[in-house]
Amino acid sequence: MNQAGLGSKLFNACNYIFLGFITLLTLFPFWDSLIVSITPISESMSSNLHLFPKTITFEAYAYIAGMKQLWNSYGISIFVTVVGTILSMIVTTLAAYALSKSNLPGGRVIMFLIIFTMMFSGGIIPTYLVVKQLGMMNSVWAMIAPLMIQTYNLIIMRTFMASVPESLEEAARIDGCGDFRILLQVVLPLAMPAIATISLFYAVAKWNEFFTAVMYVTDKDVWPLQLFMRAMLIDNEAMYQSGGDSPFLLGQSIKMASIMVSTIPVMLIYPFFQRYFVQGATLGAVKE
Structure with missing residues (x-):
């Protein structure tokens, strides 16, 4: 012993x-x-x-804080993150609730097609042509619409909603509730850990989104924070190598300050979602 x-x-x-x-x-x-x-x-x-x-x-922070383009890009990133996360959660929740029903006509086929996109996608050029034809180039919607739903998050949400006891929904139907009322008043309150976790996934992904901005945005007025930071650091490297004497040449200090500026919002939000994140980290393992 x-x-x-x-x-x-x-x-x-x-x-x-x-x-x-x-x-x-x-x-x-x-x-x-x-x-x-x-x-x-x-x-x-x-x-x-x-x-x-x-x-x-705090010279690096003072210089960064005085840049108007920085605050404009900050606003763009906040808009993309907030609006994009809300729209993504609405679409993901509605799709997951419908697909969680075993009696949905063609549900298995639809789910197969959705999972199929995780392994095979249309590619960069077809996606670019779609975004261009829809007139979303150089707009914030080019950073929201193409990534509105993520298959992995949809699967997690569907799995969680499928685990909700059917007896609760049947009782709600007996009381005269329709599908939307059941979703809003019965399923969503029980799915708060999943909603908070997936919302955090979407928010962090959209805050750090960089590739779609590079692909679809050339107008500096629509640059998100990440794209602005990239351009700033590239300019700083070019000026440093050319031996310029601009106050922009703060070397590693301004690089690290830019990293901190882009990281702080996520750090401030994460503690409020931490307990939900811990609860929802294994949601994909829930089985019926």
Whole structure:
């Protein structure tokens, strides 16, 4: 008995040490970016290891904050994230509820076709032509409509809704509820962990969305934050290599500051969704 208890304590100790090491490896890149962003360029360039700043300066943040294009891109990203997430959740929820019904005519065929898109897609050029023909080029909708629904998220939501007891829906029907009322008043309250988790998936994906903006947006007034940061860093590299003396040349400091600026919104939102995220992390494993 004592040996079993000693073995259990030893295992827990090794487990904590290992997980602590993994945690440090995960947090260090973020910590390094934060330190470099508030460190003068001369100090940041003198060493590759940045644990604590000797001198603190917010010059990089001050320069970034004074850029009007930055705030315009921030607004575009917020709009795409908020509106895109709401629309994606509406479409995903409605589709998942319908597909969760075993008596849906052609439901298996529809589900097969949806899953088929995970393995085979139309490709970049056909998608580009569709977006262009629909007149969505250089608009925020080009970053919302093509990615309005993700197959993986739909499968998770469908699996969760299929696990809701049919007796609850039958009782609601006896009380005179229709499909939409059952969805709104019976199914959705029970599906809050799934909704919060998938909403977080959609929001993070749309906040970090970069490829669709590169493909469909050339107007700087419609650039999202990620595309603006890319252009800013490319310009900074070009000016640095040419030996310019612009105040834009803040080197690693402005690069890391831009990373922090684009990361902070997600960091502020995530704690409010964490408990739902933990509950919904294994939703795909739920079976009928």
